[in-house]
Amino acid sequence: MGHTQVSRVFQVFRAFELAPTLGAACLLLASSLPVASQNRPPWPAGDEKGMANTLGPATWQRCATHLANPNAKSYELSFLRSNSMPQSPFAAPLRENAKPTVGIQGTKHAFNTDEIASGDPNQQGTQMDALGHFAVLPEAWDGKGEFPSGGATYYGGYKQSEVKPAPDSPLKKLGIDKVPPIVTTAVLLDAKAHLGRGSAMQPGQLVTAADIEAMLKAQGLESRGLVAGDVLYIYTGWGDNWKDPDTEKFYYTKGPGLSYDAAKYIEQKALVLVALDNPFTDPVSEGFLQGKGPPPAGVPDGLPFAIHHHNLTQAGIHNIQNANLGALARDKVWLSCTMILPLMTQGAAGSPVRPVAIGAPAQP
Numbered sequence: 266m267g268h269t270q271v272s273r274v275f276q277v278f279r280a281f282e283l284a285p286t287l288g289a290a291c292l293l294l295a296s297s298l299p300v301a302s303q304n305r306p307p308w309p310a311g312d313e314k315g316m317a318n319t320l321g322p323a324t325w326q327r328c329a330t331h332l333a334n335p336n337a338k339s340y341e342l343s344f345l346r347s348n349s350m351p352q353s354p355f356a357a358p359l360r361e362n363a364k365p366t367v368g369i370q371g372t373k374h375a376f377n378t379d380e381i382a383s384g385d386p387n388q389q390g391t392q393m394d395a396l397g398h399f400a401v402l403p404e405a406w407d408g409k410g411e412f413p414s415g416g417a418t419y420y421g422g423y424k425q426s427e428v429k430p431a432p433d434s435p436l437k438k439l440g441i442d443k444v445p446p447i448v449t450t451a452v453l454l455d456a457k458a459h460l461g462r463g464s465a466m467q468p469g470q471l472v473t474a475a476d477i478e479a480m481l482k483a484q485g486l487e488s489r490g491l492v493a494g495d496v497l498y499i500y501t502g503w504g505d506n507w508k509d510p511d512t513e514k515f516y517y518t519k520g521p522g523l524s525y526d527a528a529k530y531i532e533q534k535a536l537v538l539v540a541l542d543n544p545f546t547d548p549v550s551e552g553f554l555q556g557k558g559p560p561p562a563g564v565p566d567g568l569p570f571a572i573h574h575h576n577l578t579q580a581g582i583h584n585i586q587n588a589n590l591g592a593l594a595r596d597k598v599w600l601s602c603t604m605i606l607p608l609m610t611q612g613a614a615g616s617p618v619r620p621v622a623i624g625a626p627a628q629p
Contacts, residue, residue: 305493305535306581312421313443315396315581316537319494324449327492328602331450336625340593340601342498342540343391343619349510351517351587352389353544354554359384387441387615391587393538393607396420397428397439398614399577405567420578435612442609444583447537449494451603451622454480455594456521457502465502468519469550471561472499472541474530484599493535496603498622499523500590504542507587522548523572525563532580538605539576540585540620547572585618597627 304319312318331337344350352358360382368375400417417425419439428438456472457465459480466472481487491497506516520543523531531539539546547570552558560569568574576582585605593601601624607616 308581312581313396313439314445315420315583316494316535317445317447317581317583319535319537320445320447320449321494324494327450327494328448331600331602331624334625337601337623338596338598338626340596340598340622340624341619342589342593342603342622344504344507344587344589345509346390346617347509350390351507351509351511351514351544352384353586354517356385356388357383359386359389386617387610387613390617391585391589391619392615393441393444393605393618394573394577394584394586394615395436395439395441395444395607395613396577396581396583397436399570399573400425400428401568401574401578418578420581436614437612440610440612441607441614441616442611444607447496447583447603447605449496449537449603450492451496451498451601451624452481452486452491453498453500453590453593453599453601453622454484455500455597456480457500457594459483461502465505466521468521469548469553469558469561470521471524471548472501472521472527473524474526477527477530484597486599489600491531491534491536495534495536496605497531497536497539498588498590498593498603499539499541500594501541501543503544504587504589504591507542507589517544518554519549519551520544522546522561524548524561525565525571525575528572528575528580531582532575536582538583538585540588540590542588542590544586545570545573546576546584546586585620588620593622593624598622598624599627600624 308318348360362380362382364378364380366375366377397419400419402413403416406412415425419428423438428436430437454477460466460476481490501521503520522543522545548561550558564571576584601622603620603622605618605620607618610616
């Protein structure tokens with residue numbers, strides 16, 4: 266250990282001895298450690314992490330300021346999961362059963378358990394996509410005959426035979442188990458205020474690259490901007506339509522979303538994940554899911570869900586659907602430390618998640 270490193274270690278221990286609060290000590294500890302350079306693609310051959318390669322000491326250190334702020338609050342960014350919540354039409358409805366209280370013969374113990382009776386828990390509720398959730402075909406499928414999955418190509422150029430070699434196979438590459446813990450700084454942009462003028466954005470309405478830059482400026486974040494390894498949260502107001510029980514069946518029929526140029530902009534910034542308070546990340550206009558509406562403007566032919574396509578198969582950026590961002594936006598917590606931990610399910614194409622943000626409100 267060199268003289269400079271010894272001095273730094275001494276300063277850290279001295280900081281813990283003298284710091285009046287744990288928060289101050291955390292700040293000094295973070296600032297004393299060497300800051301890793303911001304990584305950017307291209308990544309080494311065989312990569313399965315995508316933009317998650319940007320995570321590490323640099324993003325953890327950026328979090329320290331928010332964690333140590335005495336005015337910081339923690340925010341739940343997921344919706345309560347239940348059998349009666351809104352459910353995606355692209356996955357089997359989730360049904361969880363509570364089982365009777367049971368015991369063990371000869372003991373005083375009593376305990377309770379639950380079971381998943383049916384459905385796809387990894388694609389319902391607040392959930393996160395693995396990079397292997399989407400692939401792209403060489404040409405559009407005409408719907409005739411067997412689906413040509415053998416021609417699918419995934420992030421990093423992986424082929425179907427490498428990722429999902431059999432119909433009942435879990436993902437051998439690019440599964441949710443390949444995602445490291447996401448601990449980094451988050452930027453929240455209030456599109457409900459900026460684009461909706463206080464009302465929820467409309468179905469099919471786009472958040473463009475220019476809108477992102479305008480919101481950064483309006484929220485006083487222009488000089489900071491978006492930094493490699495950040496998570497981007499965008500509050501559209503569509504999440505205000507999340508109702509449980511979902512008696513109206515409205516939330517999952519349409520929604521606003523990102524434009525194609527916004528996805529490319531986010532890739533240029535090397536963000537690790539983007540999450541909106543909407544069902545699809547992509548914009549879905551009135552009637553589109555029923556085949557009665559047009560695809561979003563500006564997307565490539567045959568790729569109506571171009572944001573999923575670009576983020577997952579090209580850029581290596583994860584999506585979270587159904588983020589609960591209302592409280593964070595109301596308190597104007599534009600910058601925070603966020604922690605996102607998908608389940609370590611082997612070969613899964615997604616995971617339920619409980620993202621949290623820790624940051625200081627701009628107003629009491």
